[in-house]
Amino acid sequence: MSQPSICLRLSAWPVAPRMMLGTLVLATGLSAAGPALAETRAKPFDAWPEPKIHETISVDEAKAIVAERTKPQTTWNGPTSGPKATTEAVTVVYVSGDQSYVSFVNWGRGVEEAAKALGWKSVVLNGKGTVTGTLAAMQQAVSMKPAAIITSADASALQEPIKQAVAQNIPVIGIHATAFPGPDPQTNLFDNITSNPAEIGETQAAYVIAQSDGKAKVFHFLDSSFAIARFKAKAATDPIKNCSGCTFVEMVNIPLADQTRRIPSIISGIIANQGKDWWGTTCCDNFYPYMASALRASGVGPEDVHLVGSDGPPSAYDMIRKGTYEVATVPEPSTLFGYQAVDAVVRAMAGEEPSKFVQPTYLVTRENADIEGGKNNEFIPSNGFACHYLNIWRGTSKDCSAQ
DSSP: OOOOSSTTSOOOOOOOGGGOOTTSOSSSOOTTOOSOOTTOOOSOOOOOOOOOOOOOOOHHHHHHHHHHHTSOOOSOOSOSOOOOOOOSOOEEEEEESOTTSHHHHHHHHHHHHHHHHHTOEEEEEEOTTSHHHHHHHHHHHHHTOOSEEEEOSOGGGGHHHHHHHHHTTOOEEEESSSSSSSOBTTTTBSEEEOOOHHHHHHHHHHHHHHHHTSOOEEEEEEOTTSHHHHHHHHHHHHHHHTOTTOEEEEEEEOOGGGHHHHHHHHHHHHHHHHOSOEEEEESOGGGHHHHHHHHHHTTOOTTTEEEEEEEOOHHHHHHHHHTSSEEEEEEOBSHHHHHHHHHHHHHHHTTOOOOOOOOOOOOEEGGGTTTTTGGGTSBOOSSOHHHHHHHHHHTOOOOOTTO
């Protein structure tokens, strides 16, 4: 919430064995990688306009948003043309913010898959969830002189090594590394891959308004130290505040490092002061397993409190399926983000600006939890994205409709 999605600094979610790629070299060898090609552009293009927050949503508009964003995502809305990728065995380095966080692992898995499809080499470095760890990993990445660096760590904390990379004509691509999608000259990112944070918050608000028929009592939970969390919070709460039949109670700040200690007392206080008939929205799902435990301990059943999340980790899918407090989440794409990042690398190496594609927002509920990758507890759009990108990168015209 993806700075990352905000909830990306700390996680109690287990990572399936197949996802434990974080401490491994994703493709063997660094030989012959060398510095970026001569025509590569590492300097970012101009930033895109800031996403727009919709301050009001009627009940009918909310129901239409929910209906649209819970549909299968079978249509490819991404690029269909662009530069071909080099056939050299160049190396890209993925600097993960923290390989204990499943989304970071999945994005790295997407980088690995895309690089392997191109005959490239890829390496992952684990920042281990700390500023010092990510700084060390980024410095190591720059010293390797790869064709490009992809990172899910907070770019604002990595400016010295990122500037060093750009000075050496090594483009740096973020995945949730800053607040908004697109190039970010302020943090020296050639591109930042993320969903539209305004739409994430809007989708949460729409679900609450639609399901409550415009009568919900709502809390929003966030770590307010992150700018992207504050932005998503505004997008999620403005429509509630402007909903005549709704009641917005308060913004609840929970530092991620303190969530296990603070959540039980926060929930106890809410129940004592506001009762047990309310909704919650959030920057990130990883608050919710702790909140569920606290609600159970307070004698509050899942029929009384309804939580709407963001990010879509396995814990969210599990809670939604079981009907245990969390009723919906706005997930981030899994391996697609890795492919988008590699596409940005291809375009940077050709001296071209990144694609303006942002994956449409999706909403997971109990009714659709097993589609669009949901059976594996992740959001993988069924739009054939890997096939479409390979067609661009290799200049082929394979039919991607069956992918």
